[in-house]
Amino acid sequence: xxxxxxxxxxxxxxxxxxxxxxxxCPFMGVSRKTSSALGMGGAVTFVIFFSSIITFGLYxxxxxxxxLQYMDLITFILIIASFVQLVEMIIKKFSPxxxxxxxIFLPLITTNCAVLFVALENIKQGxxxxxxxxxxxxxxxxxxxxxxxxxxxxxxxxxxxxxxxLKGNPVAMIVAAIMALAFSGLAGLV
Amino acid sequence: xxxxxxxxxxxxxENPVFALYLGxxxxxxxxxxxxxxxGMSVAVIIVLTVSNVIIAAMRKIIPNDIRxxxxxVVIATLVKIVEMLMQAYTPELFTALGVFIPxxxxxxxxxxxxxxxxxxxxxxxxxxxxxxxxxxxxxGIFMLAAIRQLxxxxxxxxxxxxxxFVFFDITLIPSxxxxxxxxxxxxxxxxxxxxxxxxxxxxxxxxxPVKKGA
Numbered sequence: 035x036x037x038x039x040x041x042x043x044x045x046x047x048x049x050x051x052x053x054x055x056x057x058x059c060p061f062m063g064v065s066r067k068t069s070s071a072l073g074m075g076g077a078v079t080f081v082i083f084f085s086s087i088i089t090f091g092l093y094x095x096x097x098x099x100x101x102l103q104y105m106d107l108i109t110f111i112l113i114i115a116s117f118v119q120l121v122e123m124i125i126k127k128f129s130p131x132x133x134x135x136x137x138i139f140l141p142l143i144t145t146n147c148a149v150l151f152v153a154l155e156n157i158k159q160g161x162x163x164x165x166x167x168x169x170x171x172x173x174x175x176x177x178x179x180x181x182x183x184x185x186x187x188x189x190x191x192x193x194x195x196x197x198x199x200l201k202g203n204p205v206a207m208i209v210a211a212i213m214a215l216a217f218s219g220l221a222g223l224v
Numbered sequence: 225x226x227x228x229x230x231x232x233x234x235x236x237x238e239n240p241v242f243a244l245y246l247g248x249x250x251x252x253x254x255x256x257x258x259x260x261x262x263g264m265s266v267a268v269i270i271v272l273t274v275s276n277v278i279i280a281a282m283r284k285i286i287p288n289d290i291r292x293x294x295x296x297v298v299i300a301t302l303v304k305i306v307e308m309l310m311q312a313y314t315p316e317l318f319t320a321l322g323v324f325i326p327x328x329x330x331x332x333x334x335x336x337x338x339x340x341x342x343x344x345x346x347x348x349x350x351x352x353x354x355x356x357x358x359x360x361x362x363x364g365i366f367m368l369a370a371i372r373q374l375x376x377x378x379x380x381x382x383x384x385x386x387x388x389f390v391f392f393d394i395t396l397i398p399s400x401x402x403x404x405x406x407x408x409x410x411x412x413x414x415x416x417x418x419x420x421x422x423x424x425x426x427x428x429x430x431x432x433p434v435k436k437g438a
Contacts, residue, residue: 053409058248059332104308107326108300115293144296145330147249154326197421199428203245204421211413218408 037168044172047221050148051180052214057148061181061210062203063139066192070135071185075178077121077136079171081143082152085110085117086170089153090163110153111144118144148177184213232356240333240357241364242423247333250324251365252412256376259383261369262362263317267310267325269358271302272334276354279342286343295338296329303329314385333361371415376407
């Protein structure tokens with residue numbers, strides 16, 4: 035039951051984008067088309083899930099026994115960077131069109147705050163292995179969900195009549211604000 | 225002259241926050257009070273400037289193929305040092321900023337400047353660029369934080385993080401008229417959208433006379 039509430043709260047209540055403001059770069063960058071938003075969500079889910087499991091193992095079995103906790107940032111970011119490289123090669127091989135539409139934002143998953151955040155949060159909250167797996171799955175699901183909703187709204191926005199100064203990113207921010215308001219209504223869920 | 229131009233470029237024209245949309249995560253999250261905003265800015269300025277200097281100094285010996293991992297290791301080391309110093313000397317600020325201090329590692333501004341500027345320029349120029357970009361970040365986050373804190377709590381306050389000395393603590397709006405929404409995530413998005421739109425208006429108004437003259 036506790037795992038379930040962890041899962042739900044990571045998706046809806048403490049949503050990574052709308053509540054914690056993490057992963058804003060791809061949120062603004064690849065949200066123009068639903069298809070690339072879906073691809074981005076998949077790539078981020080893969081990277082977060084596996085890098086969290088590996089960083090958890092690394093921290094528990096290597097850094098902690100040897101009192102090297104202060105090396106956490108450096109080792110975590112290197113693991114994430116190698117995973118992103120791996121995903122990049124896989125996508126390039128199997129879906130060149132998706133690779134093209136994601137463009138620069140694919141290597142930039144390394145600098146997606148959400149990935150490092152989940153790795154650090156697992157340690158900070160003292161999660162055990164099962165909780166780490168659940169959390170590392172729920173956070174990117176919340177990310178993908180919001181990214182897809184947001185990109186489908188932005189597709190409509192492209193044909194809407196928006197004041198000149200608000201065109202592009204500012205109006206997208208207002209949409210994000212309204213979505214954050216809507217999601218804050220779910221706060222009493224768990 | 226060119227040094228000054230470098231400096232002002234980062235603050236106004238290429239403001240990393242509102243013009244380039246970089247480092248948004250920390251800007252939106254930490255802008256709930258000017259205290260947190262300024263603390264975060266100082267940490268970012270230190271990391272950005274020192275990493276720019278180190279990377280500029282090493283630019284000739286870093287092999288091109290592995291430059292990004294090298295940059296990331298340099299930045300991660302600096303962030304860890306700053307994090308440990310803050311934990312030791314400014315524990316309240318450290319707790320308030322929380323996970324956003326280690327997340328400076330993945331702040332796009334720092335890696336972006338390393339790649340776009342420090343890897344091609346001299347140590348001195350990179351130093352100035354680091355300070356200019358850092359001040360641009362500070363300007364952006366401070367504006368956002370001042371508006372949000374004023375509207376949400378009705379007042380502004382600034383505390384020295386080292387000894388908890390209160391510089392000032394003023395209340396401008398009576399508590400019945402404050403808008404608590406601005407302390408919440410939605411308020412951050414709205415304030416950001418309005419500021420970005422205002423910058424756009426300012427840019428357009430600035431470019432019109434040039435067009436007429438030409």
